[in-house]
Amino acid sequence: MSNIIYYVSFIILGIGIYGIVSQKNLFKQLISLSIIDTAVNIFIVALGYVEWGEAPIYSTITPVANFVDPLPQALVLTAIVIGVGILALGSVLLVHINEKYGSLDPDEIRDTREVVE
């Protein structure tokens, strides 16, 4: 089961990388970066997965021996926050680019720059 999640995360990672390499539109590149972030987050959570594991919270009704690893979950929480911050910042930059050049297509932006220069 956990192996399938690894494969899925790497397939999503591949889709993200393909998106960045193949897409010219800057917004699509930003979304591709977000997809890569998501893939890595899924991969990290999968690393802490334990078959039939319990939530790692000590209590009288929770068996102690079969907790899932909580550290990857903590790492992913931080990574998600950072990822959202970068996505928001990237979106702000795109708004500025669109206001300045009237497009998010690199070819059209280049044409506009050449006209201005």
Place this chain on the structure above:
Amino acid sequence: MIALLIAVPLVFAFASIPHERLGRYFLPFVAMFNLVCLFFFMHPEQILEVGKWPAAYGIALVLDNVSYPFLIFVNFLILMMSLSATLENRYGTLLLVLTAAVNGIMLTGDFFNSFVFLEIISVIAYIVAAHKDNALGAFKYLIFGGIGGTMYLLGAVSVYVKSGTLNMAYASFITDPMVVPTICIFFLITFLVELKVLPLGLWAPDVYSNGSSVTPIALGSIVTVSLVYLFSRIFLNIFDLPNPQLVGILAMVSIIFSELGALKQKGLGRALSFATISGVSTVVAALSMRESEITSAAYFYLFNDVVSKFILFTLFAYLGERGFKSNKTAGIAFTFASLSVVGFPMFAGFWAKYYLLKALFQVNSYALPAIILIAAVIEAGYLIKWNVELWYKEEDREKDREDVEAEKAEGVEEVEEVEDFVPFGAQVVTLLLALTLVVVGFMPGLIHDQTMSIANHVLDFRPYLDLILKGGM
């Protein structure tokens, strides 16, 4: 105590949020505070276990003989930048956070913690890169940096999976011949992006040439030095760089292309950006050899490159369309920095190149010396060209002054005086740094002794491990 280097800048950053304009005034005092702490109240061989968790389980901040001199250098650069750059109000807070993050990345002994600091640095870097309406350049950097950050996270998690801890010292016990190269490749991709080694450093020319007095200094000097430290910590101290020849070749190709790129540029900003790529690529190529003398020379080279580019970029930011005829102080600093970059005798750059070439010849390495010499010739070509152009440039400023005098003669009231185009703070700082290059040119031992000590410590893993173990398992 060592946590103050991170906590104090952060406290002042938060304090400056309600009073935005205070941030830029806090910055020099915070940098000064850090330097005073480092010189008088801190010493190498200190470890702080955050929350009293043993290093293997929690975050440990480590001040050793490698991080200590790097911290002094970086905080000195921050102090210089706070005095020389024209900071808009909102940049004060950002640069205070950047100060906390670069100090943090050099102190932390934990991979995930270093990832967090790296991302804080990156986010600030993207914002600073967007200065002067340069959103497109900043976005390019964001895409490259985003991929780099993700790779660093993958590397950090891989370390955790294999060693059961995120602590850097314990990570060195990973011996799986399949896993170590994989981890190193993840980290390496991050460093190739952040240290601007071509082709992954292609974002740099658009970002550095935006004409800001903050962007190239903050990113090209301060962030670069802190990341060279992290590169050294990971690849010279903790892991063995897999296939160092390949990294060396990549860096050498980067040197050639960046120098040719610099030669081809019509604008000074982009030429200096490519020159910066060349400088850092040379450092990466030298560090990848993992040899004491070469490593020491690489740090010397880094010192010269960073200080020289600090001067060149600062003056470029204030130049506009003007030359040096009416501001000879700035011109002298610019020329000194250019000569030092080229490696002219009597400047720090000469010794940087001399030590590096000598160390490379001692290990019978001839490819990198050849490339360094070719790069020096190309550098001499375009930097002398720019110096001549700027020293002999016909200035609008002269016309401005004539206009002002004419207006005064005509009895026009409230005539605006023509001010020096380089602010007093920037003039003092650039001249001071230029003189430093000359002093080091005459007394290279001032820096060489330090770089030799760093190189010996960074290539010896045992003291670092002992320091971590002293904190307890």
